[in-house]
Amino acid sequence: MKPRKMWLNINGADRMLICDPEKDSLALVLRRIGLTSVKVGCDTGVCGSCSVILNGKLIRSCTKKVRTIEEYSKITTLEGIGTPDNLHPLQVAWMNHGAVQCGFCSPGFIVSSYALLLQNDNPTRQEVRDWFQKHRNVCRCTGYKQLVDAVMAAAKVVRGEATIEDITYKVPEDNECYGKPLVRPAALAKVTGLADYGEDMALKMPRETLHVAVVQPRVAHHAKILNIDTAEAAKMPGVVKIITHEEIKANGGTNQMAEANLHERSTVTLPSRKILCDDKIFRYGDVVALAVANTLDQARAAAAKVKVDFEPLPEYLNFLDAVMPDAIRVHDDTPNLFCVQPVLKGDALEDAEKVPEILDNSACSVEGSFYSTREPHLSIEGCTVQAYFDEDDSLTFQCKSQGLYTSISRIGVSLGVPREKLRIVDNFNGASFGWSTNAGDLCLAGAAAVAVNGPVALSLTYEEHQHFSGKRCPSFSNGRVACDEEGKITGAEFDVGLDHGAYSWGGDHVMEKPVRFSFFPYKVPHVAGLCRVANTNHTFGTAYRSYGSPQAYTMSEALMDMLAEKMNIDPFEFRWKNIARPGDTNINSHVFKDYPMEEMMEKLRPHYDNAVARAKAEDTPEKRRGVGIAWGGFNVTEGGTDQATIVLELDADNMILKYDTWQDLGQGGDVGSLMVTLEALKPMGVTPDRVRLCQNDTKICPDSGMSAASRSHYMNGHATKLAAEKLMAAMRKEDGTYRTYEEMKQEGIETRYEETYTCMTDTSITRLDPNTGIGDPTPAFTYVLNMAEVEVDTATGKTTVLRFVCVYDVGKIGNIDAVNGQAYGGISHSIGFALSEDYSDVKKHTNIARSGVPYIKDIPDEIILIPCENPREDGPFGSSGASEAFQSSGHVAVINAIYNACGVRIFDLPAKPEKIKAGLETLAAGKKIKPPKKYFLGSDLYDELENIKANPVKFRGHDMFESLGESDGSKFY
Structure with a gap:
């Protein structure tokens, strides 16, 4: 490296810089001099979080090399637009229009908006959307609508048509704040670029802090490790230590992340995940070693020199392959299919085989097999952790975690540090949506800090993060539902297989969601259902908003539309006939916590009628229009132990x-x-x-x-x-x-x-019985009713969602902007889940763009949210919960709308253009589209239900939770 001195005019002041013009990006240089509003998310120019203005032009600075910039060029970052005591209207609008959520993308969006207003201070909403699309600004939290709202409000102030006070929310004089859009306390720091996220904290650690890079072989999904050669890596410049599993064990650690398997039918006997792999690689993103060096570049260079010799083993990259009779075990201690949960209702409680008789003898029935994909979370900020021993000699983690104390439990004694000497501190977090419920990245940083007995900063590239972090479990499902002559549901059967990837933690919990939320919230008198969960050699399943229920709705809400069509009943009216009314029970044989279903449908009805009329009027052979609806909802709390x-x-x-x-x-x-x-x-x-x-x-x-x-x-x-x-x-x-x-x-x-x-x-709470699925595990529910209007381009198969309406009930609203923000964000994820998001091809799905993240023009500007407030008697201040229902079923509303538009039903997500085009070509040839054959999920549904009946397990209920502790070595590690 040959450093170069250069001058740049930054935020109006000439500043002298020393940089490596060949290697340094403008983003890196700006961050190095303290302008950390410039965020680096993707580092490939596809997210816009690093947006700055260079000589009057908006650019993405992470891919702009310093060697391409002329000396004395003028650069504007967020710090030059407004400060806490002198805010720009854009910053005020961002704070007061719900546009700040995680805030990681906010600096980039505000700079982008500032550049727009310099050119055009009176943009239309469409012009704002076109601008963000052109400049690849991505927000994963908001669904974009609130961002456009903020730009439009700020533009009025810029034009002199409004004042800052006009766009600032004021606390009510009567102090009645509940339900009102109070500004988030952290919003000011986020909109001024002063909030320190993970990589910002890494820049501000003590001088002696070392840097950690991971060794991810990325050569196989499943392999036996023959040798890990660290000799060459250890000799690289700046290297302090190369760490393998042996180092962790030498420091008194177990190298095993703690796991809890609480389900009575779980066959897991040993923790399945190691911090650093020793004998096997179980999936593509596994880490086998860590390189610790004086700088991050040195650490990454050393990591690249670690050599791993391996012997390939059979790879099972989906549930169907892993549960075949001749499949070898992914983990030696347990069959690949490691847990099952049945649900039986009505006549099925006496004899499950009565359900197919009921379905066969009903006036009408439909069946289908469905696949929902391995959805990636695609937060713009990936894995970044700092670890150090604090003033109390506690191993401290500065990190992103959705459960600080849970992270301590999951680290356990794996690092050789007593649990009481573990401390977790959340940095400002650039979103997660579930992946940070896992503490794998903390364990890596902790292992390095223990090994060098000093402060370290772990930073994964976005591609490393993408392969390392967990994803939503894919599902394969078979289902059938029937109704009588009037269209009333008579019964349902279903069989769901969840692909939990390489590691089992949480599999026996997510497995309970499909047997709770299939056919929710309808009255279904007779049910025979089963959910199975299996290990494969793909990335592990982890929490993701609406954990486990989108897989259920993928099947059940599609079947509801299919049955309505076969009965020649409008999809809305068919659902109206079958929603639960007071006193009706769910598929777990318990009454619903609330019955807002009729009220919610009445609120949606005029929107639905207008949408159907609009689709009929605007439909053309080239651009087919359609409308789809889907019920959804989710539970509140983790149940009796919460x-x-x-x-x-x-x-x-x-x-x-x-x-x-x-x-x-x-x-x-x-x-x-x-x-x-x-x-x-x-x-x-x-x-x-x-x-x-x-x-x-x-x-x-x-x-x-x-x-x-x-x-x-x-x-x-x-x-x-x-x-x-x-x-x-x-x-x-x-x-x-x-x-x-x-x-x-x-x-x-x-x-x-x-x-x-x-x-x-709450003594009414009971876990699901492992033999019957009867139970009421949580004290509250949330409900959503979604409607999507779509347009399908028949030449390309591309689907565009034009409008989305969501009626929701979360009880009494606590903060309207926060709840609506979750709604907009959840809906945007649902649209992505339906149309583009995927992490199945590890060689292709390496960043947010290649994994199908929705940009602003993939999400409609017209998202209509209709609250249906029914205060909960048992909820705090009448509130229930929020967030997760908003991502439960919106994807099926889109899928149902595609079918309504063009007659192509998508049975396997995502509904990419090539699938729809192929379906249109099949229909044009006068042929029928062949749905997937019934999936073999390890055994026949009724054979498995009979086996469960013949081999009941003891249901421990609350007693299990009260007695279970760390001393119970059979179930808690």
Whole structure:
């Protein structure tokens, strides 16, 4: 390297830089001098998070080499557009229009919008969308609508048609904040580029911090490791250490990530995942070694020199191959098909084989086999972790985690560090949607920190992250449903196989979702169903918004449309006939928690009628129009074991301190915590400026549980109510006024209150019976009803979603912008799931663009959200949960709309243009489209149900949770 001195005019000031013009990108140089608003996500120019203005032109700086830039060029970054005490209208609009969620993409979008307004301060919405599409700005959180809203609002201020005050939300004078669009506490830091995300923290670590790169062989999905040769890598410049599994074990670690298998039918006996592979590679993204060096470039260069000799083993890249009778085991201790969960209802409880008789004897029935793909999360920020030993000699992780205390459990003793000496701190997080529920990246960073006994920074390239992180489980399903002469459902049968990839953790939990949410929320009197989960040699299955239910709706909501068509009943009216009414039970033989179904359908009806009329009027042979609908919903909380602890404290300055671990991955953990605190303390008149959030550091915060299962608002809200009641009782004087901090101290009254809320107190909660599927595992539900309008180009097969309507019920809304943000984002993921998103080809699906991430013109600008607020009696302040229902079934509304438009039913996702075009060509030739043959999922459905009946397992219910602990070595590792 030969450094070069050069001058650039950055944000109006001439600055001298020293750089390597051949290697350095402009993004790298700007970040190195402290302008960390410039984010590097994809590092391949396809996400726009690194957008800056160079000599008046908007560019993506991650792919712009310094050698191509003339000296004294003018560069504008977000730092030059506005500061916290001098905000640009765009930054104000971003904060006040729900445009900030995780915030990782916000700097790039604001810079991009600024460049647009310099050229055109009066753009139309379509011009804004065209601009973001042209410049490849991607947001994975918002669904884009709120971003366009923000640009339009800011443009009015720029033109002088409005003031900053006009676009700024003001706290109501009556302090009635619940449900209102209060601005997120972290929004200011995010829109000014001052929020430090993972790689920003890495730049700001102590000087002695070493850098870690992974050795991912990426040569096979399944192989026996013969030798790991680190000799050449260890001699590379700057290398401090090359770490293999032997180093972890030498430091007292087990090298095995902890796993909990709670299902009675699980055959897993040993933890399936190792931090660094020793004897085998189980999937393409496995890591076998770590290179630790003085710089990241040196670490990556060394990692590339590690040689791995291997012997290929049979590879099973999908469920169907893995469960064939002659398939060898992926893991020696358990069959590939390692757990099953049945569901039986009505006559099936006596004899499952009565269900096919009911279906055969019904007036009408349909059947089909369906596949849902291995959906990648595609957060713009990937894996980045810093690890160090803190002032208490605790191994501390600065990271992205959806469950801080859960991450500690999953690390366990794998690193040789006692669990009580593990500390997790959340950085600002660039979204996750579920993949960060896994602590694999923390284990890698921790192994390096232990090995060198000092601070380290682990950074994966986006491609490394893509192969390393888990994905949504693909599913293969067979289903049949029948109805009587009036169109009322008589019964259903289904068989679902979930591909859980290389590792088993969580498989026995996600497996319960299809047997809860298939045919939700309909009245189905007789059911025989089964879900199976198996290991394969693809990447492992992990949490993803609406965990496990999209696979169910892929089957059941398509079958509902197919049955409606066969009965010659409108799809809307067919669903109207079959939604559950008060007293009706779900497929698990329990009443629904709520019955908003009729009200929700009535709210959608005029939109549906208008959409059908519009599609008929605008349909042409070249551009076919169609409408599709799909019911959906999801559970709230993790069930009987779920609990949340929070602390409220009155501080010396009379501020209310709130301590919790409401991990904010963009969904609004900060504003959610603020909302429930304000509502709980409303009798005391506490205003937002009096609440200080102390969040997401296990050293100072209690365990409030994971940011998952749509649980946080529900659980944290309940715990906050309990703590607030005690704090207010302590502060309340006899005259009804409240004591100050000084008065509390003078009277010797406690000022800090810790409270825990647990679902175990709800005695109605029961786990699903492993023999019958009867149960009511969670205390609340959320409901959605989706409608998509699409256009299919018959020449290319390309589908465009023109309009989307979602009626939703999440109980009482806590913060309208946060809830709507989750809705827009969930819908955008659903559209991507339906049309483009995929991680099946590991050689192709290496970044967000190649994996099918939706850009702004792939998502309609017209997304209509219709809340249906039914306050919950048992929910905190009437609220239920939010987020996950919004990604449960929207994809099937799109698939149903495609069929309605052109007669091509997509049985295997995603509905890429070539599939639709092939179907159109088949129809044009006068032939019928052949649906997939019935999938063989390991055995016949009824043979398996008979086997389960003949071999019942003891159902432990709540007793299991109460007695299960770490000492139970048979089930907890």
